[in-house]
Amino acid sequence: MKVFIVNKSAHNFEEAKKFGELIFMTEGRMHRYATNDMCRIFQEVLEDSHKEDHILLCSLNVMNAIACSVFAHKHGTLNLLLYNEGTYIERNHVF
Numbered sequence: 001m002k003v004f005i006v007n008k009s010a011h012n013f014e015e016a017k018k019f020g021e022l023i024f025m026t027e028g029r030m031h032r033y034a035t036n037d038m039c040r041i042f043q044e045v046l047e048d049s050h051k052e053d054h055i056l057l058c059s060l061n062v063m064n065a066i067a068c069s070v071f072a073h074k075h076g077t078l079n080l081l082l083y084n085e086g087t088y089i090e091r092n093h094v095f
Contacts (some may be wrong), residue, residue: 001019001020001021001050001052001053001054002020002021002022002023002049002050002053002054003016003017003019003020003021003022003023003053003054003055003056003081004023004025004045004046004049004053004054004055004056004067004071005022005023005024005025005056005058006025006026006055006056006057006058006059006063006064006067007024007025007026007027007028007030007058007059007060007063008024008026008027008028009058009059011058013056015086015087015088016056016081016088019054019081019088019090020053020054023045025041025042025045025046025067026038026041026059026063030059030060030063032060032062035062035066038062038063038066038067039066039070042066042067042070043070046067046070046071046074049071049074049075050075051075051076051077051079052079053071053079054079054080054081054090055067055068055071055078055079055080055081056080056081056088057080057081057082057083058083068080072093072095076094076095077092077093077094077095078092078093078095079091079092079093080092080093
């Protein structure tokens with residue numbers, strides 16, 4: 001399984017490794033209004049994803065919304081990792 005992290009930042013994502021291999025979808029600053037670029041990037045990165053993989057939410061809200069939309073459209077499911085007091089909790093949704 002893989003954990004797709006919306007953006008690589010200074011946060012320590014080490015605890016998320018227990019859910020799978022960490023894949024950073026973007027790195028550094030992103031322009032919040034460059035939504036077409038985000039769609040293209042996330043579609044490419046998620047091309048080899050599987051419905052059992054996770055999205056770890058971080059960074060800009062618009063980036064999270066687009067990454068989750070691409071994943072849910074592709075798989076009909078959405079598996080989230082949410083940060084909670086030093087660890088991550090998993091939330092799964094079927095559409």
